[in-house]
Each structure stands twice: as C-alpha cells, then as structure tokens.
Amino acid sequence: xxxxxxxxxxxxxxxxxxxxxxxxxxxxxxRDAGYEKWDSCTPFPVHGLEKxxxxxxxxxxxxxxxxxxxxxxFMLWFESFAMGNLYPMVVGGKPLFSLPAFVPIWYEITxxxxxxxxxxxxxxxxxxxxxxxxxxxxKAFERVTDDKFFIMIESEDPKFDIxxxxxxxxxxxxxxxxxxxx
Amino acid sequence: MSATTEATLPxxxxxxxxxxxxxxxxxxxxLVRGGHSFHxxxxxxxxxxxxPVAKTPNGLKFGIALGGAGFAMFGGYIGYLFWMGPGIWxxxxxxxxxxxxxxxxxxxxxxxxxxxxxxxxxxxxxxxxTSINRYAEAMTIFAVLAASSCVALHTGRIWMDFYLFPLPxxxxxxxxxxxxxxxxxxxxxxxxxxxxxxxxxxxxxxxxTLRDRARVRWRQLFYGMLALGxxxxxxxWVHYEKAYQILAAFSAPLVLSVHTIVSFDFAVSQLPGWHTxxxxxxxxxxAIFSGFAMVQTLMLxxxxxxxxxxxxxxxxxxxxxxxxxxxxxxVGYAYAMEYFVAFYSGNEYEGFTFIxxxxxxxxxxxxxxxxxxxxxxxxxxxxxxxxxxxxxFVLAFFVNIGMWFERFVITVTSLHxxxxxxxxxxxxxxxxxxxxxxxxxxxFFLFLLFVRFFPVIAMAEVKSVMPQANxxxxxxxxxxxxxxxxxxxxxxxxxxxx
Numbered sequence: 030x031x032x033x034x035x036x037x038x039x040x041x042x043x044x045x046x047x048x049x050x051x052x053x054x055x056x057x058x059x060r061d062a063g064y065e066k067w068d069s070c071t072p073f074p075v076h077g078l079e080k081x082x083x084x085x086x087x088x089x090x091x092x093x094x095x096x097x098x099x100x101x102x103f104m105l106w107f108e109s110f111a112m113g114n115l116y117p118m119v120v121g122g123k124p125l126f127s128l129p130a131f132v133p134i135w136y137e138i139t140x141x142x143x144x145x146x147x148x149x150x151x152x153x154x155x156x157x158x159x160x161x162x163x164x165x166x167x168k169a170f171e172r173v174t175d176d177k178f179f180i181m182i183e184s185e186d187p188k189f190d191i192x193x194x195x196x197x198x199x200x201x202x203x204x205x206x207x208x209x210x211x
Numbered sequence: 212m213s214a215t216t217e218a219t220l221p222x223x224x225x226x227x228x229x230x231x232x233x234x235x236x237x238x239x240x241x242l243v244r245g246g247h248s249f250h251x252x253x254x255x256x257x258x259x260x261x262x263p264v265a266k267t268p269n270g271l272k273f274g275i276a277l278g279g280a281g282f283a284m285f286g287g288y289i290g291y292l293f294w295m296g297p298g299i300w301x302x303x304x305x306x307x308x309x310x311x312x313x314x315x316x317x318x319x320x321x322x323x324x325x326x327x328x329x330x331x332x333x334x335x336x337x338x339x340x341t342s343i344n345r346y347a348e349a350m351t352i353f354a355v356l357a358a359s360s361c362v363a364l365h366t367g368r369i370w371m372d373f374y375l376f377p378l379p380x381x382x383x384x385x386x387x388x389x390x391x392x393x394x395x396x397x398x399x400x401x402x403x404x405x406x407x408x409x410x411x412x413x414x415x416x417x418x419x420t421l422r423d424r425a426r427v428r429w430r431q432l433f434y435g436m437l438a439l440g441x442x443x444x445x446x447x448w449v450h451y452e453k454a455y456q457i458l459a460a461f462s463a464p465l466v467l468s469v470h471t472i473v474s475f476d477f478a479v480s481q482l483p484g485w486h487t488x489x490x491x492x493x494x495x496x497x498a499i500f501s502g503f504a505m506v507q508t509l510m511l512x513x514x515x516x517x518x519x520x521x522x523x524x525x526x527x528x529x530x531x532x533x534x535x536x537x538x539x540x541x542v543g544y545a546y547a548m549e550y551f552v553a554f555y556s557g558n559e560y561e562g563f564t565f566i567x568x569x570x571x572x573x574x575x576x577x578x579x580x581x582x583x584x585x586x587x588x589x590x591x592x593x594x595x596x597x598x599x600x601x602x603x604f605v606l607a608f609f610v611n612i613g614m615w616f617e618r619f620v621i622t623v624t625s626l627h628x629x630x631x632x633x634x635x636x637x638x639x640x641x642x643x644x645x646x647x648x649x650x651x652x653x654x655f656f657l658f659l660l661f662v663r664f665f666p667v668i669a670m671a672e673v674k675s676v677m678p679q680a681n682x683x684x685x686x687x688x689x690x691x692x693x694x695x696x697x698x699x700x701x702x703x704x705x706x707x708x709x
Binding site (some may be wrong): 048049050052053056065068069070071072073074076077078079082084086087089090093103108109110111112115116118120121123127130131133134136137138140141143144145147148150152154155157158159160161162164165170171172173175176 | 248249250253377380383384385388389390391393394397398401404405408409411413416419420422424425435437439440441442443444445446447448449450451452453454457459461462464465470475504670671672674679680681682683684687
C-alpha cells in the first residue's frame, strides 16, 4: 500500500523537466494559465526564471537597510555614550566625542548588523529551515539538487483540477508527472 | 563558430586553450572543460565527500592525522603558555611584539583572498570565480580562526581576554573605542562572522545535494540539518540571490577595512617604520597577494588529487597568477615608496630605520622578503610560467614565505632599535616555532576535514555558469544568437540535454 492509497487527498502535482530551456517555457505557460500556488525547483538559479514565473522582487534589501541603519545609529550612540557619559575619560587629548576615532567600530557594526539581517531574512522569508516538504516524498525529486528541474502545483490552488493541470504540465514538455501525497 | 572554438581547446586540462577572439564574449574559453553534463559535475565534485569514512584516501587520512597532531600540539603549547606566561617567547624590551603579531597579521592577510574572490570578483561579475570561491572562503575562515587564536594568545594574560569585548560590568567600565587595538577586535570578529555567514549561505544548496544523495543514516541527518530543508525553489532562489548579493556588497568594503584596521595597529603609533600613511593600501595589497598565493598552494595539489582539473582549469590558475603579479608589483611599489618617503621627509629617525632595515642586523630577513615578494612574482610576466602548474606552485610557495617575512620585518626591525642606544636589543625566538607550527596544524586540520566532508567546489554556482545553464543556449534549438553565454561547446554530452 503506497502512501497515496492510505491518504487519497493529494498535496499537488509534480512535473519533471530535463533542462533549463523547457522549464523556462513551462513556467511561462503555467504562469499564463493563471495558477498562483505553485513553484519551480532547480539545482541552480536559472537566469530569468523568477520573471517567467512572475515572482515579485525580494524585500530583503529594504529589511537590511532598516536594520542596518538601526545598528549603525545604535553603535555610534553607544560609542559616544560609553566614552563620554558612562565612564568619561580623556585619552590622548581627544575630545569625549571623538568622531574620527569612532568610525572604524561604527563601520564594522553597520556591516555586521546588515549581514546578520541579510542572512537571517533570507531563511525566514523562505520559510527555512523546513525539515520536510511533500515533494521530498517523491523519489524523482532527489535529483532536484543535481540536474533535474521541477514544477509543482498545489491542490489548494483555486484553478487546480487534477486532470486539466496534469494535461497542462504534460503539454509543456514534462518527462514525468507525479501526484504528491500530502 | 562552435566548430573553431572546439577545435582550439586542447584535451589536456593542464594546457591553456587559447581561442581566437574574433568575438570577445563568445570567443572566451569555456569555464568548465571536457563537455560535462550537470550530473557529471555533481559526481566529480562529490567524489571524495561521498566515500565511506573507512575508505578515506590514505593521503587525506595522513594529512588529517598530521594536521590533527599539529592542532593537538598547539593545544599543549597553549596550556604551556597559560602556565608559564609569555616568558616562553623571545620577546624582550624593546621588541614587545614579535611572532605573536607576525603570525596574526600573516594569517589574517591570507584570509583576504577568499573574500576578494567570493565578494569582489562576484560584484565585478568575474564568472571564473565560481570554480575556486568555496575553497578560498574555507581558507579564509580557517585562516581567520588561526589569526584570532594568535591575537587572543598574544595578550599574555589570556584569561582576561574578555576585557576586549564591551561586556557590561560592575565597574561601569567599557573598552576604549578610540584605540586601534579595539578597532582590531571588532574588525577581525566581524570579518570572521561575515565570512562564516557568506560561506554557509553558499554551502546550503550543495549540502542539499549531499543530503539528497546520502544513503547512510548519519549522512542524511548531518547534511539534512545543514541543508535546512533546501529544495531549490525559485521563490527561495529570489531571496537567496538577493541576500548573497548583499553579503557580497558588504564583504567587499569589509575586506578592505579589515586589513586597513590591522595596519592601523601599526600606523597610528608614533614609531618610525610604522607611522606611515601608505600602510592601509600597502597592507591590503599584501594581504590579497599572500592570500592568492595560499589559494594556489592549496588548490594546485587538490585539483590534481581530487580530479577537479576540468573545473579548475589553467585559465583559473592563469587568472590568479595575474592577480598575484599585480598585487606583488603593488607591494614592491609600496616597499620603494616607504624608502622614498623616509628620504624625502628628511626625518633622520625614519631614515635610520629604513637603512637599518636593509643593512642592519635583520638584513637577512629583509632580503628574503624582497626576493620572495618583489622578484619572484615578476616571473609571471611570462605566459609560459604563469600557465605552468609547477611554476605556479613553486612561486606561490615563495610568496607565502616572503609574506611571513614581510610581517616579521615590519614588526621586529622597527622595534629592535629604539630611540636610545641603551634600548637596543636583538630578538631571537625561543619556542615560537611551535606557535607557528601549531597555527598551521589548526589550519590544515580544519581545512582537510572540510575537503573530506564538504563540497570543495560551489556546485550550484559552477553549474549556473556552464553554457547549457542558460535557458536560451543555442544547443536547445531556439536558434542561435540571442542571449549571452553561448560559449560554443556543443559536444555530444550537451546534446543529450536538448
């Protein structure tokens, strides 16, 4: 008894493609057919595929800008507060607020806070770490990180119809179309 | 076009394939030789990683054991230092800084090539970087670890090192944020963290490949956890590529700032020989120079032993040698300019320091440095030499030696002749050689473990610069001539994809 027979509700359809060229045109067709809850998976970022899918640009730059500015402002404030108020001490005849001498650490903390933000925002926006995913039930999907290209359309999608969706995927040059159990 | 380019690419991956540049973009040599498919690239890169632990190649086993022994000795040495204090070194008055700081600057400089390759070459869209960036980034991380252990140990009372960090304490006391040494703490730690983030981000898709191919439980768990559930989703790649770009954009000025700040440790002092404005660019050029030499030293044997000659081709070696030549020449210019400024300033202490540097008691170190750093890379002007694997290895080795001596010359010779003759002394190392060997043990132990268990080539990135990765590649029969990257390479292996 396969997983699918135990649980007849399916999560979606998975289609396999052999090269970047066919998945590129396939994505354009799936996008134009009006699907929303779908995705493509590739071993490397295929140039322009996000446009063929109609994805919006990432918001990461804005998040990094905001957090980076906060980190930067905080560190400059903290340096002047620690040196000038918390334990005021004149070193080398410099004024308590000695901006040029604060620049290196101010700069390093700006970089560190921005990079940490970019790093974590990347995984959080992608919903990772996500230890399991319905596509991992497919044996064929193991090649997604090697040399095969996949499109998956979720059954939750309002336009999803098992027969029509399967026909659409097959017509786009898929070499394999599988049902993914949920 | 395709037929002519194919004909000029020699079979031997150790020979540079010169293509006729009738069309500058198309006429470039393919970055991956041998007409491999994506799957063949995966197989090639993961060959060593996927061997069962018991079947680790003997050479690698021996290397890991040797590195581990060095690392263990380093641990013992740290214990000895902890027990005895820095009196086990030859440091004296006036030479208060010696091998501890020499080793630190040496290692942190080596790290810079990794970031240059991964960040600066990325921003300049130098696609050849994909074959070497993973390797170089790993080198960066382990080199910076070695550097931070040197600088953490040089403080003498190592159990007080937490004072370096701004930790809230009952005395309301904070580190002096105006001090170059404190800048250094922040610079090196930021550098270590950002390099780690960058490296790990790049590794995730490749960990996913290892996870998907793993058939043993511990591998599935180990790589599964590291891969974070990556599935190559395009919606994820959108964020991923943006985040990667931002990390690169921040790392590029970061790498320049780190060695600038390291040079401030010297340049902000009042000591003749250190107090020069040329130090920041001179240190950065030297760092990149030494780092590229170390990448060559590590990569040339690895590409032969791990069978990666089709991915790391002579084109890559030649490009790196060109950077070594450029930065080596910059370093030579900086040496000359230091002398000129010492002469032109008319300051007799400055003048004495530099004459003493080349003809004083440490002249042997100075001339070792000059012959290794200034003279030997000039041989790379000859194409025969810079495309020869053997020559590249030997010259890179000389550069490694020369750059260690550069830091020795800067640190020790500037210190050993103080303003009063009564404060003159000669520094002789006592047990420091174990310190240096110990950092090498740490570095090689971690590096060889990385080679054994992590993919040494950024597979996903290499695949993305292969001609058939372009959805509009002419081999797919969309008709020739639209879209870039149609490096003519239409072999039978690629035909199978169309």
